[in-house]
Amino acid sequence: MTITDPPGGRGRPAVPSAAARALARCVAVEPGKFAAAHWGRSPLLSRAAELPNADGFADLLSPADADELLSRRGLRTPFLRVAKDGQLVPAARWTGGGGAGAEIGDQVLDERILELYASGATLVLQGLHRTWPALIDFARDLGAALAQPLQVNAYLTPAGSQGFATHYDTHDVFVLHVDGRKHWRIHPPVLPDPLERQPWGGRADEVSATAQGPAALDVVLEPGDALYLPRGWLHSAQAQDTSSLHLTVGIRALTRYAIVEQLLALAAADARLRAGLPFGTDVADPDAIEPELTETVEALRDWLLRADPAAVAARLRERAWPAARPAPIRPLAQAAALAAVDADTRLAARPGLRWRLDPAGDDRVALRLFDRVLTLPAGCGPALRALLTGAVSRVGDLPGLDDDADRVVLARRLLREAIAVPAE
Secondary structure: OOOOOOOOEOOEOOOOHHHHHHHHOOOOOOHHHHHHHOOOOOOEEEOHHHOOOOOOOOOOOOHHHHHHHHHHOOOEOOOEEEEEOOEEOOHHHOEEOOOOOOOOOOEEOHHHHHHHHHOOOEEEEOOHHHHOHHHHHHHHHHHHHHOOOEEEEEEEEOOOOOOOOOEOOOOEEEEEEEEOOEEEEEEOOOOOOOOOOOOHHHHHHHHHHHHOOOOOEEEEEOOOOEEEEOOOOEEEEEEOOOOEEEEEEEEOOOOHHHHHHHHHHHHHHOHHHHOOOOOOOOOOOHHHHHHHHHHHHHHHHHHHHOOOHHHHHHHHHHHHHHHOOOOOOOHHHHHHHHHOOOOOOEEEEOOOOOOEEEEEEOOEEEEEOOOOEEEEEHHHHHHHHHHHOOOOOEHHHOOOOOOHHHHHHHHHHHHHOOOEEEOO
8 A cells, every 4th residue: 555644634634654654554455445435334354465564463562562461560450351251251360469569459460361361261451552652652643544532452362262252343443463363254234333322232132143144254364464344343253273362443433423412412502492391291191292392303403503513513522532642751751851941942742632722812822632721822822833733843933922931931831731742
């Protein structure tokens, strides 16, 4: 696949090269074709020979890395799950205290993990986008390419074992196969595009019946292979003659129903929709409810025609932005850089930071971030925009401020608030 910087569209910046490369590792077609033919629609199998990394995905997490996490990192629940015969093994069977100075009782005990794994249990390392450096960076880049929040888990399965029965996920996934061989059987959805509130357990009989039929895709994944599955597609996987390790990148769906939820929340501002039902209404009587339903639908329709896209976008932002944290910072190094700032210091926006700069009245601007809002003098606006868009990196070149002393004060504030980081 050709690596390009596709435009973000609708005024968004172009996707950076690192993000394009992350997506190229997962799909063996051009981004436009993936978006049109597969995203949210149909599975895509990409063989290792079609993908750019000759060494596969072991650089992201190898079996040796998994052993490191399981034995030497003080891993705790819920960053590990253990499954056997399609059921989760209670955490009490494989956790305990870590000895002197580490008595907390929910730590992973490596000797118990060995016992379970050797007897056929599957190990699921969860939240690796928060705990393993290579996957922290990869998840941030891939999330930028998809403009979606995501998570990364790893599945370690002994030879011949199957961790979970046929099921579906309520989020899209990329399966990145690292080690060993695993047989995957993929079936069409019993419920297309399920929401998070619609897990497969509520349709277990339909899932089981569909799984007995012909598979849409029946493949063995080998190291370096990648598989994309839209949410709702049924799947099961079984390790073959050796143990298996694969990464599952789960992409949290942003749906039209999410817009509906925000519209309904905003509809509380409409007095007609807040009105009570008539005195004595029997809510169990369809004839009594029918005129109220008609009037409510009319009121809701009238309100929806006046809905403010900006208000809906603001609520969606509050929901989506916290789900995708920006790049980690180094607090000690950041504090040292803060103390040393001068006009020649070079800064950059914290990678992966989502932000929006709006007027805030009374000669102020509001910098909206994933976790808070900062209000600053309006004169800081041009400097903020220049730094956060990458137009300027040297503190002494920040526009719109009177002198270097003001620029240094702003730079220190941005470092302290973890909005900016020292430029590399």
